[in-house]
Amino acid sequence: MERTLVCEATAKIGQKITIKGWVSTKRDHGKLTFIDLRDRTGKIQLVGYQKMSELGPEDCLSVTGTIKERNEKSINPNLPTGKIEMDVEEYSLLAKAAPLPFDITKEELDLELPTLLDHRSLTLRHPKVQAIFKVQAVIIDSFREFMKQNGFLEFQAPSIVPEIAEGGSEVFQVDYFDKKAYLSQSPQLYKQIAMTAFERVFSVNKVFRAEPSVTTRHLTEVVSLDAEMAFIDSWRDVKDMEDACVKYILNQVGERCIEELKLYQASLPKTIDETPVLSLREAQQKIFDKTGRDCRGEKDLNPEDERDICKIIAEETGSDLVFVYGYPTKKKPFYVFPDPEEPEFNQGMDLLCRGVEWSSGGRRVNDYEQLMKHVEEWHMDPNKITLFLEAFKYAVPPEGGFAFGAERLTMQILGLGNIREASLFPRDMERVDFKLNK
Ligand code: AMO
Secondary structure, eight states, rough: BBOGGGGGGGGGGTEEEEEEEEEEEEEEEEEEEEEEEEEEEEEEEEEEEEGGGGTTTTTEEEEEEEEEEEEEGOOOTTTTTEEEEEEEEEEEEEEEOOSSSSOSSSSSOOOHHHHHHHHHHHTSSHHHHHHHHHHHHHHHHHHOOOOOOHHHHEEOOOOESSSOOOOOOOOOOEEETTTEEEEOOOOOHHHHHHHHHHSSSEEEEEEEOEEEEEEEEOOOOOEEEEEEEOOOOHHHHHHHHHHHHHHHHHHHHHHHHHHHHHHHHOOOOOSSSSEEEHHHHHHHHHHHHHOOOOTTTOOOHHHHHHHHHHHHHHHHHHHHHEEOOOOOHHHHHHHHOTTTTEHHHHHHHHEEEEEEEEEEEEEBOOHHHHHHHHHHHOOOOOGSSSSHHHHHHHHSEEEEEEEEHHHHHHHHHHHHHHHGGGGGSSSSSSEEEEOOOO
């Protein structure tokens, strides 16, 4: 018999159907056995006779029976199929599960993070864990949708690169035959090259950061949602595009992930029409005025500053989002555009939300001579970025772009305590699938 999905069963009252899935929970009540069977669309209660008591958790079944309405007393309002159940007529075991190392039937998994990750294939069967990746898929889908709606072309950036785009030492070197290359920290230079031809481009790419410290918000392999656009009048055009993009993503998550948000009792970040925009110095002054803590003159916001400024702005304006721009030019990568009126500060920006940086972006240097000057001042090797530099020889208009980290958004939207939970197969300094030995 043709397979019916669990989510379609409510419309089949009185009909005999076949459902396929895994045993989620099983309760024996005298002659009857109750099983919650799970497929990719949800769970349904099966009512069976004695023989089914042989089945164990996570066994995989094909089961045929008649869908009937539950009596009033046994309706489960928390389950989308809570008004129906299946009277089992026959079943076959498609695959038998080994004994489980821990109970995954509880509503809360309650596992330590290493256990959660060491048994990813199994913990991923838990609805609450699945919800994380459903939300992440919607974040990535809606980023793509927004970009396409606004005339951006998707491109594929390389992962093996000859030079470090973002500067710094957070880069993995690879043996490339008998030469040296790197894993890409960002598609930055390639999105800028592609932009010079297509005007508006975006990519959804893995990027690699050799983060030397283990924190709750850093991974070594990240899904980067990148965009780049030509013909801007100022960095604020980039900011406006990014603002509209993040609001679109949040709206879509709100509309398409109702059940998933409920599982985490998560509320979406609050937004207002005009997302607040502060210079770094204004943000530092505000932190000083409100908390007495003096970070004025620092070259960047540290995690405590990010938390404080988000809290202050949320209280003052009701917005959980805030843009901070105008960082010390020399502290940011060579491609960021210095403010013409105050060249020691740049027109780069970060978007913060609920105390964490969600993205970076801003206007870029588009003038070839200025770019060459930066290459020299930032001690870059021009021979390693010839493709990039050549692109800027041939008339590039004012331009800019931005990039979100998909795991950061997922973690923050759902209020997860650790970014590793928001990566299907997280990598960090100590873990590549499992904890690495010294
Ligand atoms: P940046 O280095 O700020 O900017 O990275 C952009 C966004 O990517 C996410 N992110 C990370 N998430 C988890 N773990 C990490 N180790 C990590 N590193 C970065 C963050 C961050 O805001 N080329 C610029 C972007 C641009 O200007 O267009 C860049 O890579 O959410």
